[in-house]
Structure formats: C-alpha cells, structure tokens
Amino acid sequence: MKTLIVYFSLEGNTQWAVEQVAAHLHADTLKLVPEKPYPSSGFPKYFWGGKSAVFGDAPELEPYSRNIAQYERIILATPIWAGTFAPPLRTYLNHVQVSSKRLALLACSGGGSAEKAFTQLKALAGASGDVPTCHLVSPKDKPSEANEAALTAFYKALES
Ligand SMILES: Cc1cc2nc3c(=O)[nH]c(=O)nc-3n(C[C@H](O)[C@H](O)[C@H](O)COP(=O)(O)O)c2cc1C
Numbered sequence: 001m002k003t004l005i006v007y008f009s010l011e012g013n014t015q016w017a018v019e020q021v022a023a024h025l026h027a028d029t030l031k032l033v034p035e036k037p038y039p040s041s042g043f044p045k046y047f048w049g050g051k052s053a054v055f056g057d058a059p060e061l062e063p064y065s066r067n068i069a070q071y072e073r074i075i076l077a078t079p080i081w082a083g084t085f086a087p088p089l090r091t092y093l094n095h096v097q098v099s100s101k102r103l104a105l106l107a108c109s110g111g112g113s114a115e116k117a118f119t120q121l122k123a124l125a126g127a128s129g130d131v132p133t134c135h136l137v138s139p140k141d142k143p144s145e146a147n148e149a150a151l152t153a154f155y156k157a158l159e160s
Pocket of ligand 1: 009010011012013014046083084108111112113
C-alpha cells in the first residue's frame with residue numbers, strides 16, 4: 001500500500017522513528033517545517049512550544065511538495081507537546097483532506113501519555129474506523145525494549 005508519513009520533529013526522536021517505519025514500509029516521508037522555527041533549547045523551547053500547543057496554533061509552514069492523491073495510507077507522526085500533538089500537524093490537516101485515506105498515528109513523548117493527542121488527531125483528520133497507533137518514549141535518545149515492542153506491534157497492526 002503506497003504510504004506517506006507526514007511528520008514534525010524538533011529534536012529528532014520523531015524523525016528517527018519515522019525513518020524506521022519508512023524503511024520497513026518502503027514509505028515516502030514529508031517533514032513539516034514551520035516558517036518561523038521553534039526554539040530548540042532551554043526554557044524558550046518548552047515555553048514557546050508548549051504555549052503554541054496549548055493555544056492550538058497553526059503555524060505557517062514552508063512549502064511542501066508531496067501530493068496526497070498519490071497515497072492510499074497516511075501516517076501522521078508528532079512529538080507530544082503539553083500533552084497533545086505539535087502544532088505543525090494542525091496546519092497540515094487544515095490544508096489537506098485526509099479523511100478518505102487509511103490513517104495511522106505515531107507519537108514520541110518524554111514519558112507522558114499520547115492518548116489525548118491520538119484522540120485529537122483522529123478528530124481533526126476526520127478519521128473513522130480503526131486507526132493503528134504507536135507511542136514511543138524518546139526512541140532516539142532512550143532506546144528501549146518497550147519502544148522496540150511498540151514498533152513491532154505497530155507494523156503488525158499496519159498489515160491488517
Ligand atoms: C515544547 C515541548 C513540550 C513537551 N511536552 C511534553 C509532554 O507534555 N509530555 C511528555 O511526555 N513529553 C513532552 N515533551 C518531550 C517530547 O515529547 C519528547 O522529548 C519527544 O521525544 C520529542 O520528539 P522530537 O525529538 O521528535 O522533537 C515536550 C517537549 C517539548 C519541546
């Protein structure tokens with residue numbers, strides 16, 4: 001099934017996970033890049049990123065080229081920010097209609113739950129039916145058996 005993985009990653013964990021999944025599925029990837037970069041260190045990183053997530057921002061993105069019409073399945077991948085998904089995913093879903101696609105979701109957190117993000121992303125994407133999900137805890141920075149098991153379960157769910 002032709003698959004596109006659409007993702008945002010500030011510090012590389014989501015990107016790392018996306019690279020694993022893309023290699024496994026032979027999928028294409030699309031990295032969302034905000035026109036105005038989020039701060040990537042210290043207090044400003046948490047303050048501005050957290051504020052942007054809490055306020056439901058939809059930051060302007062740099063132009064992207066992938067045409068969704070060419071794909072049957074879309075996987076949305078995001079870090080968890082302030083308990084929810086990162087704002088660049090909102091901008092993308094505001095512009096692109098994915099409700100007719102098979103959807104799957106991947107999130108990387110620092111240890112907190114991804115359930116709220118999954119629920120909100122499903123609603124924003126207009127998803128119906130079963131949506132495979134995968135939650136990893138900082139897989140680039142903290143490799144673990146739990147992350148490996150979650151990825152394996154995700155691959156299995158994507159096969160069905
Ligand atoms: C602005 C901001 C808010 C965050 N909020 C949470 C959170 O609510 N819960 C959590 O478990 N981790 C939180 N984190 C940690 C990230 O979800 C975690 O480090 C993730 O692996 C980062 O993905 P990335 O490397 O692709 O950016 C936050 C990180 C940032 C920068």
